[in-house]
Amino acid sequence: MPLIQVWMRKGKPSAYKAAISESIHQAMMSVMKLPGDDYFQVTHELEEENYIFDPNYFGMPRSPDFLMIRLSFNARPAAMKQALFEAIADNLVASPGLRREDLGMSIVETTFENWWAHGRRVDNDTGTDSRIGKA
Amino acid sequence: MPLIQVWMRKGKPSAYKAAISESIHQAMMSVMKLPGDDYFQVTHELEEENYIFDPNYFGMPRSPDFLMIRLSFNARPAAMKQALFEAIADNLVASPGLRREDLGMSIVETTFENWWAHGRRVDNDTGTDSRIGKA
Amino acid sequence: MPLIQVWMRKGKPSAYKAAISESIHQAMMSVMKLPGDDYFQVTHELEEENYIFDPNYFGMPRSPDFLMIRLSFNARPAAMKQALFEAIADNLVASPGLRREDLGMSIVETTFENWWAHGRRVDNDTGTDSRIGKA
Numbered sequence: 001m002p003l004i005q006v007w008m009r010k011g012k013p014s015a016y017k018a019a020i021s022e023s024i025h026q027a028m029m030s031v032m033k034l035p036g037d038d039y040f041q042v043t044h045e046l047e048e049e050n051y052i053f054d055p056n057y058f059g060m061p062r063s064p065d066f067l068m069i070r071l072s073f074n075a076r077p078a079a080m081k082q083a084l085f086e087a088i089a090d091n092l093v094a095s096p097g098l099r100r101e102d103l104g105m106s107i108v109e110t111t112f113e114n115w116w117a118h119g120r121r122v123d124n125d126t127g128t129d130s131r132i133g134k135a
Numbered sequence: 136m137p138l139i140q141v142w143m144r145k146g147k148p149s150a151y152k153a154a155i156s157e158s159i160h161q162a163m164m165s166v167m168k169l170p171g172d173d174y175f176q177v178t179h180e181l182e183e184e185n186y187i188f189d190p191n192y193f194g195m196p197r198s199p200d201f202l203m204i205r206l207s208f209n210a211r212p213a214a215m216k217q218a219l220f221e222a223i224a225d226n227l228v229a230s231p232g233l234r235r236e237d238l239g240m241s242i243v244e245t246t247f248e249n250w251w252a253h254g255r256r257v258d259n260d261t262g263t264d265s266r267i268g269k270a
Numbered sequence: 271m272p273l274i275q276v277w278m279r280k281g282k283p284s285a286y287k288a289a290i291s292e293s294i295h296q297a298m299m300s301v302m303k304l305p306g307d308d309y310f311q312v313t314h315e316l317e318e319e320n321y322i323f324d325p326n327y328f329g330m331p332r333s334p335d336f337l338m339i340r341l342s343f344n345a346r347p348a349a350m351k352q353a354l355f356e357a358i359a360d361n362l363v364a365s366p367g368l369r370r371e372d373l374g375m376s377i378v379e380t381t382f383e384n385w386w387a388h389g390r391r392v393d394n395d396t397g398t399d400s401r402i403g404k405a
Contacts, residue, residue, distance in 0.1 A: 003203065003241055007312050014184050021187050037189035040203060040239065042142050042181060046312060049284050052291050054307035058389050068273065068310060070342075072205075072241065078383045085386040100388040104310065106273055106342065107384040113213045114242040116220040118235040119193050138338065138376055149319050156322050172324035175338060175374065177277050177316060207340075207376065248348045249377040251355040253370040254328050 002073040010045040023091035031084045075109040137208040145180040158226035210244040272343040280315040293361035301354045345379040
């Protein structure tokens with residue numbers, strides 16, 4: 001039951017925002033083996049003056065399309081997190097067509113006991129949702 | 136000094152939102168023994184296309200009233216966190232009348248040194264606010 | 271690559287919001303030795319009914335100007351975090367002229383591997399961005 005937060009500048013069409021959401025979700029499913037219905041994302045569209053970033057970062061220009069993504073979920077191995085970042089970036093480059101320079105991502109990890117949803121089933125052997133793959 | 140974030144679909148009346156806030160706050164006080172003035176909540180009301188969740192989760196239908204709550208505070212024992220989740224769910228079912236299936240909650244724990252408020256008093260013996268109960 | 275979130279009541283002029291952003295950024299640079307372009311902040315302006323805090327906290331009155339700041343970055347020593355809190359408070363008192371009683375701050379620390387930006391360079395010896403000072 002991850003929580004995904006996206007921040008972006010206001011004013012993009014619905015299809016563009018839907019493509020962002022779908023691209024992230026597909027990466028979560030393919031890399032973390034989440035079930036398709038384990039899907040929760042919030043998008044915060046902000047006015048330019050409330051969405052502040054340097055137009056250059058490490059010498060690379062950022063455009064107004066710059067997107068910040070925060071992912072929250074239970075602790076995962078470093079290699080899986082790295083694979084997730086790359087899959088999200090690849091998917092967003094493909095659709096809606098973002099530049100890699102216009103992406104920032106971060107993960108906040110918590111423990112399994114820190115999530116609650118009605119009817120959520122816990123596998124006592126693995127400490128994870130019983131439906132989630134072991135990959 | 137917890138920070139509580141609530142996400143919901145836009146358009147609910149003020150009384151409905153106030154009931155959500157009060158239900159969460161009452162649970163924080165009763166389970167975590169917070170003083171009544173230790174109250175901080177932000178509610179993000181989002182357009183439908185910016186508030187994305189699967190209409191079914193683990194086989195249970197979610198309605199447009201689905202509410203996501205994130206609680207941030209210092210580390211607490213697992214049993215207290217579980218009791219808090221249940222108290223919040225119970226309170227929200229009672230007022231404003233949410234279904235348990237329409238609730239998602241997560242906790243981000245930090246250390247005591249990671250909070251700042253002017254005049255905040257620290258109990259060096261317990262590492263907590265000196266006013267907060269030991270429960 | 272920190273992520274800074276600011277919550278405030280809606281309706282302040284642009285110059286006021288820009289002063290808040292600049293005051294926080296200056297403190298990040300001076301205390302944490304971040305490069306100037308390592309700058310990312312989102313400001314959430316909320317309606318009064320969506321921005322809830324007790325008008326008194328620990329016996330001190332809070333005004334409608336109350337500001338909540340969340341800082342997310344890699345783990346830092348406690349002394350540096352304390353210095354950062356004080357520097358941010360000092361800067362915000364100076365500009366835009368906030369009262370210390372109207373400030374709340376918290377930090378969420380993550381590991382270095384939990385951040386991604388295209389072209390980000392990692393110093394394998396220190397586990398930090400190679401450009402960031404060691405202070």
